[in-house]
Amino acid sequence: MKALWPIFRHFLKYRTRLLAGLVSIPLAQAADVAITVSIGNAIERARTATDTAWLTKVLWWLALYAVVRAVFRFYQRWWIVVVSRQVEVDLKQQTFDKLTSLSFDFHNQNRTGDVVSRLTSDVENVRMFLGPGLMYTAGAVVMVPISLGVMFHLNAMVTSAMVVPLLGVGWVMKKLTPRIHHYSMEVQESLADISHCAQENFAGVRVVQAAGIEAPQARRFAAVSEKNRDNQIKMGEARGMTHAAVNLAFDLTFVVILITGGLAAIDRTLEIGGLFKFLDLTIKVFWPLIALGWIAGMYARAVASAERLQELMAEVPSIQTPENARFSEPVRGAIDFDGISFRYGPEAPFVLQDIRVKVPAGKTLGVVGPTGAGKSTLLSLVGRLFDADGTVRVDDIPLRDWDLDHLRTSLGYVPQDSFLFSAPYEDNIRFGADGELSDEQIHTLVRRAAMEEEVRSFPDGYKQRVGERGVTLSGGQRQRTCIARALAKDPRILILDDCLSAVDTETEKTLLKELRQAGESRTVLVAAHRLSSVVAADQILVLDENGHQADLGTHAELVARPGWYRETWQRQQRRAHLLEDRV
């Protein structure tokens, strides 16, 4: 319960509506019971009465009760459930903001898909329990004493006996719920298997057809589907048990009423109208009680979810702006890697070891080396995505002392994976700019990234949604778009993380020229596989596969001496991608 409390506080923000909803419940329930009592009385009176003049008045009262019941039933649901949705909005916004604030180490440990599904189901679990769950609980809490009170007043013996089947159903449900839960997990898993198997075969249909393995694959699929079928059947059986048990308890309550009530009636301690009241009130009180059982089942899950949400909210970004943060104004962009070592965890191997490079403001540093040499990592350090051992200084201020907002505002970043949003094309460029951009400015940026012609050819031009069916950008197009986005910021420091790998050599040359012109006054860090990207850099840092600083110099110096750089340069010259795709 302790875990739920902080979340319940969100509900209190909407306490007026919540209170109104909670007050509606007893009013609706009281009207409901009044209807049963009135009808029961009418039956009893009809058995002995000789005229029906009194009936009209009874009917008017009943109509009033019915309207009251309907109105308050509407409001109880409307107020309480809407509040629960409002709380859902608050919780999701809060977690979203938390997630975007958390540092790389968190996102490295948690897979995106897991975080999303966890967030969705956790918030839903908590909302269901505190929203509709609360409503049904309050309903049952009010209904049970009123109904039982009325029934006790009629006949205490009958009422006490009725409790027996109810206890039975509680016991059966407690036994069966884990079983249903188990099978439903199995069903979900086998459904996921079906989906995976189909996904794989349809996505890899060329391979399947070319190898002529349709039949064995179909058999494989049939086996997966069979497993799902069998699980579904088992789950159906478990559901059948619960369904039967709950209804049996309900029917047995009627049996109990017939035994005790019938015998009481023969004893003349209960009348036929009273019997009717018992029957009707049982119907009205039974289902809320069953619902209460389900809600009790939800409780454990809600608490676990709330705990996870609390845990997430308690996460502190490992990288934050320190107190008394410093920054330089204006940012010049001199970078100093002073003895940098880094690894992704205390057990992990080092990806960077003792790197010492100074990049004067306005100069270009190329970073090269084999796959896994730590090129991307080194570049990410400048934006302080994570902290390394040693000191990185920008404008002679250690990064740990920098005001993060200020630092990142002066950075332009082109990521290796060319991440873009599935939003209109121009919005992706706008994302880069600190202020608003005019259409003219966007066109200029796109032209500088050598993308203009292609954007114009999109069916919707600049308004084309990225990633929408039909128009998927090629790797090279994505990379050039990311460059335009980074340029939109007009940053003092530009970080290019192997962002020309899918661009053909001709375009690469144009782009590099463009970037160099644009970058005349800014510092540029460029990591690359293809050495042609770094040929013109003022300095080239060569990393070896263990993240050591293997060499440092200009292109001319590096090709002049034996080593990884010269070897690779020669090999790449030999190989090249002849007549490669103009991406």
Add this chain to the structure above:
Amino acid sequence: MSGYVEDKEYVASRAWDHRLFQRLLQYARPHWKLFLASFGVLIACFACELAGPYIWRAAIDGPVSTALAAAPDADKSPLVHAMLRWIGLYLGVVCALGVLRYFQVAVLNRTGQVVIHDLRTQIFAHIQRLDLAFFDRRPVGSLVTRVTTDIENLAELFASGVVTLAFDTLRVAVLVVLLFFIHAKLALVVLLLLPVLVGISLAFRGGARQAHRSVRARLSAMNGYLQEVLSGVRVVQMFHREDRVSKTFAEHLHGYYLANKRTIFLFALFFPAMTLGTFLIEGAALKVGVESLVGGGLTAGDFILFWMFLVMVVNPIRELGERYNVLQSAFASAERIFHVLDTESAVQIAPGSAPPAAQGRRSTPPHITFEGVRFAYETGNEVLHGIDFEIPPGHTVALVGATGSGKSTLINLLLRFYDVTGGTIRLDGRDLRELPLDAVRSRFGLVLQENFLFAGTVRENLIMDRPGIGEDDLREALATSSADRLIDRLPGGLDAWVAERGVTFSTGERQLLAIARALAAHPSVVILDEATASVDSETEAKIEAATQSLLEGRSALVVAHRLSTIQRADQILVLDRGRIIERGTHSELLEQGGAYARLYELQFALPV
């Protein structure tokens, strides 16, 4: 691409489509026994449900009324005995009902599951054999939906939809008839007022479906955005755009909230409206009932029986709207499923096609001829305009040219993923279309740019269920492609697990594995689409060597990117917008000084 098939929730306009239903019945037919059992259980259940209220009437009008009418001091033991008999009977009925209810759920569910399993495997096998043009026009996700969500919807149709709806109708009809037997005037009142409830229920279902759909759409948009932001969180932080994405997310949330609010409103309105409608019937019944009780013609037991039946009539009607929606979405799914099942593969084996001259592995390569080959993915948009060339046995033909020049299309045509729209492709003089598909494909080894790995072990991925590939073939293939060292490094070696789509392997490693996979089957013709993505130099060297051994002694059609491959080709075809503009060997073409030479210049004579 135009002609892309939208995967909207195109909903069948009707909740009942007789033609579709007839077709669905065919799938139910083999399981008629199960269906019969379902109906049997439902009818037995219903009979027991009806019996209960009758016992109540008998008890009330019998022993209870007699006792109430009798003198207070009369002997009550015969009445108690009579009462106990009714109680015993009631207990029996209730217990039987308990057992039957279990079977009702279990059997109905089993019926649905058994039927859809058949359908699911059938549709999977069908989709798998369709031509590539079909896959080009549809996102994989939507095809997966056919064998998951759509099929699940059909399960609902078989399990609860048709049977329950038919049965509910029957129930209501039987109950109304029984009400008439109890008291005609009372029954008439109910019958006249029932349409009010039906009206409310049906009016609600339209709104509810729309509201639910909009909630689903908003939710998936919101989750999509969340997922996207998280996967690009580095970029968000580097650009310092946390506030901006937060605002966009808030907009998504607000849209989702509004859609939810509408659903809540509808539900909040529906339940009270239903009870109010029910009250209308109850009130009228009470008026008529009390008048008849007072005036005679109705006993107290009759009235209670009537009241219990009333509840039984109202419940199915309350759920009518819900069932209607299930039915409608099930028919929409059925329509989508049958639409796929009715799609014939465009690549068909000609009737009377003869088996090929030489079959299978280690055979001599066929003589391949392209004669005036034309092709259009969609009519009026031809991408190949009359391609002529030959691949004599053992020769390598390299294709070069820019994206969209038609290189990949040529490969796809040779594998018969599509059929030519003009001209002919011949193997040893026989039209490709006259040869059995699998016999043709079994002679080809295929290595693509994006080399697809399946979830499973490395061994499974190399053998891929192809018959006749033994351990020796595998070892040999791995050695020749120098992928053996890669395998040695894996924990578990050949039995190491490949994660979904092979994400655990780098691009270069995947290429090596694909070459090994092709080698293992000893194809006589190799079809190779060289990858352009950059890999590190060491892997590059390995791939280069593996490619050489793959091509050796075989016929090959190669989309070439590597200089070494091109230089060794027996013939180079330079493609430009669907035409061959130059052909010859590397040195011949360089000498010609044409397009090839210019391109070569541009790539390799890079001024540094």
